[in-house]
Amino acid sequence: MKCEEVRPFLIELLYDEIADEDRELVRAHLSHCEKCQAEFASLKSTSNILQKWEEVDPQFKLVLVTETESWTSRLKELFGKIIPDPGLGLRRFGYVLAGVFLLLAIANTEISYQNGNFRIRMALFPAKQEMTPTGLTTAQTEALIKKIQQENYYLTQSLIAQSEARLRNEWAASLTELNKTYEQQRLKDLQLIGSGLVNLERNTFQRIKNTNNSINELLRYISAPQK
């Protein structure tokens, strides 16, 4: 191959997109042609420089279409992956199981757990009320408890009412006593004030009388002829 013929293949070789048969021919030429070797090295070096420019993160997230899938289809898809299609046999088994449960329901089946034991009971009719140790049925016991609770409630209510009335009366008596004491004290005070005023009047009158006498005496002394 001549150098002119090799050149178009250098780019293919650089990016590893060269056909196998061409690769051998180009390699063979490069092994003895320094000029083409230098050109290939130069192309590679330029490509390496370009590779120094790294990709950048766009720093955004486009959302162009909103989800329209329904939640049921998503649920189906999710569980479809976890639980594969059971197939006809398993599906039939499921129907039979459902039927059995329906029959159990119709047969008034009761399943209970007590002290580590399961008890299964089936009957044509719903179970009768069980008797309690007092000889009463559960319903009667419940009614009795309800009655007692109601009586207790009324009794408590009446006790509270009585206590309130007693307290009210005590308060009323205390207030009456206080009022009476206050009235007595007020009367005493008024009497004291009254007697005080009488004394004050009397004293004042006596003083005015004395003053009057003194003035009359003085006038008489002034009006008497001088000897």
Place this chain on the structure above:
Amino acid sequence: MTDQDLIEQLIAGNRDRFNLLVWKWEKPIFNFALRYIGDHDLAREITQKTFIRVYKNLKNLKEASRFSSWLYQIAANLCKDEIKKRSSREFLSIDRIHENSENGHLMPKELIDNESDHPDRALNQKQIGAIIQKALNQLPEEQRIVIIMKEYQGLKFREIAEALNEPLNTVKSRMYYGLNGLKKIFEKWHITEEVLNYEV
């Protein structure tokens, strides 16, 4: 789940599959637009427009296996439209290429800044990106797009030819001339692999 599976489910009516498709491809398309256009906001806009166009025209996609070529074709067309729109304005960052006073070579500003401010510090990724973008912007557009699709998007030459609707040999030829053009630019700027690896 492959693109083909997602597209088949999407066409079958499972519309939310489109989001999965978008999340898978938004980063490559954004980076493609960013390298081609050189503007973060525009790249984002083009990414969004690309997927809107994909959604609208998905029924026209004849072969789901050729989705990536078709996707890049849409993105490339949108980028080209954007370049046309901006052709009257300043598009390339050539104005920021400064003349190096020492030897008269043209050099990107990032390289000069780094040389004067921190002569012993390696170029950071932002500076490397700016330098390579400037070098790419000096190539003819048809070579630039082929190089971006090949080097950064990792497309096969066949896929690039499909996306650009060009003959396969034309694509290879553009790649060859593009790389040679870049080589000359990098030589002019004294940029080698070692420069980018270690220090200026």
